[in-house]
Amino acid sequence: MIRIKPIFLALLFFLMCSGMFISAAHSENLASTKRIVMFHQNVSWGEVKECAQEWHSSGVSVFMELPFINALVLSVPAEISSADLSADPRVLSV
Secondary structure, eight states, X not given: OTXXXXXXXXXXXXXHHHHHXXXXXXXXXXXXXXXXXXXXXXXXHHHHHHHHHHHHTTTOEEEEEXXXXXXXXXXXXXXXXXXXXXXXXXXXXX
C-alpha cells in the first residue's frame, strides 16, 4: 500500500499540471475565432497567400489552406471583423 500512494500522488500532480497548460491554451483561443475566407476564382493561389501575409502583422494566422475551393481558414483576433477581412477586393466572402 505504501508503494501505490507515491505513484498515485505523482499521477495526480501530473494531471493537475497538464490541466493548467490545457486551460491556458484554451483561454488563448478564446481571443480569436476561425473564419473561412473565400477568394474570387480569378485570384491566383500566390495572391491568396500574399493576402494572408498582409494580415499576419495584425495577428491573423493561417489555420488551414483550402486550395481546391480557393479559400483559407484563418485564426482571427476578436478585434478584426469579417467586414475588415472582406474589404479586400480579392475576397469573395467571409
